[in-house]
Amino acid sequence: MANTSATLWVILTQFLLLVFVEGKNKVPAIIVFGDSSVDAGNNNQIPTIARSNFEPYGRDFDGGRPTGRFSNGRILTNFISKVFGLRTIVPAYLDPAYSIKDFVVGVTFASAGTGYDNATSDVLSTTRTTKKKLKAYLGEDKAKQTLAQALYVMSLGTNDFLENYYTLPDRRSQYNINQYQVFLIGIAMKFVENLYGLGARKISLGGLPPMGCLPLERTTNFMGGKECMQSYNIVATAFNARLTSSVASSSPELSILLRQDKERAHIPHFSLLTSLSVCSSGASQLMN
Numbered sequence: 001m002a003n004t005s006a007t008l009w010v011i012l013t014q015f016l017l018l019v020f021v022e023g024k025n026k027v028p029a030i031i032v033f034g035d036s037s038v039d040a041g042n043n044n045q046i047p048t049i050a051r052s053n054f055e056p057y058g059r060d061f062d063g064g065r066p067t068g069r070f071s072n073g074r075i076l077t078n079f080i081s082k083v084f085g086l087r088t089i090v091p092a093y094l095d096p097a098y099s100i101k102d103f104v105v106g107v108t109f110a111s112a113g114t115g116y117d118n119a120t121s122d123v124l125s126t127t128r129t130t131k132k133k134l135k136a137y138l139g140e141d142k143a144k145q146t147l148a149q150a151l152y153v154m155s156l157g158t159n160d161f162l163e164n165y166y167t168l169p170d171r172r173s174q175y176n177i178n179q180y181q182v183f184l185i186g187i188a189m190k191f192v193e194n195l196y197g198l199g200a201r202k203i204s205l206g207g208l209p210p211m212g213c214l215p216l217e218r219t220t221n222f223m224g225g226k227e228c229m230q231s232y233n234i235v236a237t238a239f240n241a242r243l244t245s246s247v248a249s250s251s252p253e254l255s256i257l258l259r260q261d262k263e264r265a266h267i268p269h270f271s272l273l274t275s276l277s278v279c280s281s282g283a284s285q286l287m288n
């Protein structure tokens with residue numbers, strides 16, 4: 001838990017820097033895509049075993065009840081939303097307690113267990129539907145302005161390796177580990193381009209954490225004395241390097257400028273001071 005808290009605050013610091021550096025640019029909403037690291041309860045509403053709507057989850061959340069967040073309390077996006085002066089929660093899109101009037105200032109489409117390999121096509125369709133609802137609720141001009149000024153947070157990728165490539169045979173029969181990284185990054189960059197086409201101009205693109213040190217990987221590493229799986233960490237480092245390269249060489253119309261925090265070898269952090277801000281920070285993949 002201590003490592004989780006420390007990592008969360010490292011990421012939050014990056015967004016605090018964005019607040020100060022880009023203070024003149026208002027962020028009216030937080031729009032989230034990802035896995036269990038940023039799922040606020042969407043999986044409560046779908047048939048899956050990947051849920052956290054039971055104790056001890058939520059024991060430190062408002063009311064001391066489980067909400068579907070994979071945390072004892074708030075998750076990363078709650079803190080980010082608060083930093084930007086918005087609500088202290090970012091509601092789940094499928095939560096029946098919320099509607100378009102709530103989503104105006106924030107919504108998460110994240111679903112625990114998901115990854116780039118299986119997630120992006122369906123969620124883009126849902127995003128387009130939400131965009132139409134937002135236009136109907138706010139009006140064409142106000143909706144366009146909100147979508148352009150909103151911060152889009154992407155936190156996924158760990159499941160693609162730990163729950164897909166290393167667990168199931170299909171992708172391993174199609175790709176070696178390097179080819180699979182390139183495959184995933186292609187999906188990630190295409191997703192960023194599609195978000196840009198939908199009006200997004202500030203996007204936080206998450207890389208991978210040192211996933212070999214996640215609690216489950218250490219617990220099941222019997223041959224390695226329950227230490228970190230270094231082979232997984234090496235893959236995470238390689239993936240982040242490729243992601244960094246892809247972001248740096250992306251379409252000129254995205255006008256991307258990078259500033260890297262080189263002190264954390266496994267987890268690249270970037271503050272992008274342009275019309276499209278893409279912050280690569282993989283530390284958010286904590287509990288998948």
